[in-house]
Amino acid sequence: MSVGSVPADLATLYVGVLLLVGAAMGSFLNVVIYRAPLGKSLLYPPSSCPRCGVRIRARDNIPILGWLLLGGRCRACRRPISLRYPAVELVAALVWAAEGWRLAGLDRGFWPDVLTGLAELAFLSALIVTFLVDWDHLIILDEISLGGLAGSLATAALVPALHQADSPAAFESSHPLMTAWLSGAPAWGRALAASLAGALTGLTLSLSIYFLGNIAFRRQIEAARREDPEVDSALGLGDVKLMAFFGAFLGWRAVPFIFLAASLFGAFAGSAMKMLSGQTGGQKGWAGLANRWRTGGSVIPFGPFLAAGAIIAFFWDWRIF
Numbered sequence: 001m002s003v004g005s006v007p008a009d010l011a012t013l014y015v016g017v018l019l020l021v022g023a024a025m026g027s028f029l030n031v032v033i034y035r036a037p038l039g040k041s042l043l044y045p046p047s048s049c050p051r052c053g054v055r056i057r058a059r060d061n062i063p064i065l066g067w068l069l070l071g072g073r074c075r076a077c078r079r080p081i082s083l084r085y086p087a088v089e090l091v092a093a094l095v096w097a098a099e100g101w102r103l104a105g106l107d108r109g110f111w112p113d114v115l116t117g118l119a120e121l122a123f124l125s126a127l128i129v130t131f132l133v134d135w136d137h138l139i140i141l142d143e144i145s146l147g148g149l150a151g152s153l154a155t156a157a158l159v160p161a162l163h164q165a166d167s168p169a170a171f172e173s174s175h176p177l178m179t180a181w182l183s184g185a186p187a188w189g190r191a192l193a194a195s196l197a198g199a200l201t202g203l204t205l206s207l208s209i210y211f212l213g214n215i216a217f218r219r220q221i222e223a224a225r226r227e228d229p230e231v232d233s234a235l236g237l238g239d240v241k242l243m244a245f246f247g248a249f250l251g252w253r254a255v256p257f258i259f260l261a262a263s264l265f266g267a268f269a270g271s272a273m274k275m276l277s278g279q280t281g282g283q284k285g286w287a288g289l290a291n292r293w294r295t296g297g298s299v300i301p302f303g304p305f306l307a308a309g310a311i312i313a314f315f316w317d318w319r320i321f
């Protein structure tokens, strides 16, 4: 039996396993998101309540369920535990399950599924961490961007299926120019070249936007600096490194799409933030809205929107184009 083109028994296995493992991974990602920007160890000490410091018991630490059974409160001090912890666990579970569904649909065989799957699950987890760390701290960790870039290049060479370099026909349709240049190259060489081309596309496009943005938005950047003295450019250098990583993992064609999607999300979120944080100045109607727009804050991180664009680019079926 199959669901569409997805074999049902394989899909049940992959989705079921990854839903559970994803929830547990979400629990670990919570630790990473909280501790990594502070330079704290990810493994020690075990989690404790951020308010009273009492260590969280193993049975209360069960992803999602632990929080629900406690009614969202610490067992020791009864003060609320942020909804964000179970939310991250749920998102991780759903994203991992979605990857299970995708892998079952590709059905490339057990070992290719396991190898590409592990790399892709690591990538998706890095996106979740990037989203929330940049949201909280306005930074993108080099461990994620540069570490991800190095990891993507290495993984491309080790698992050529990631860039479809194991199948000449699929590779030719996604990399027409490169196929001509690299005729006769081994699969790992073609995959590494595809990954490098993606990294260079991400680097070149984001550096162009970095320099052009600084010229085009000089007045807005000065205004933003009065709000937050650390703002010095329309796009941060962290975003540039992040785009090299995304290009290296997803391939060059994903890069323009990610920028387009992130700019749209960012424009919506930035406008919403201006309207929510601005003051009406006592005016009603349109005049009040105009005052809100004028006085509202506009410093928002771009990394979360790049990560959101990357997750869509990942699950999008590029063969549509």
Ligand SMILES: [Zn+2]
Pocket (backbone or CB within 6 Å): 049, 050, 051, 052, 053, 054, 074, 075, 076, 077, 078, 079
């Ligand atoms: Zn407590």
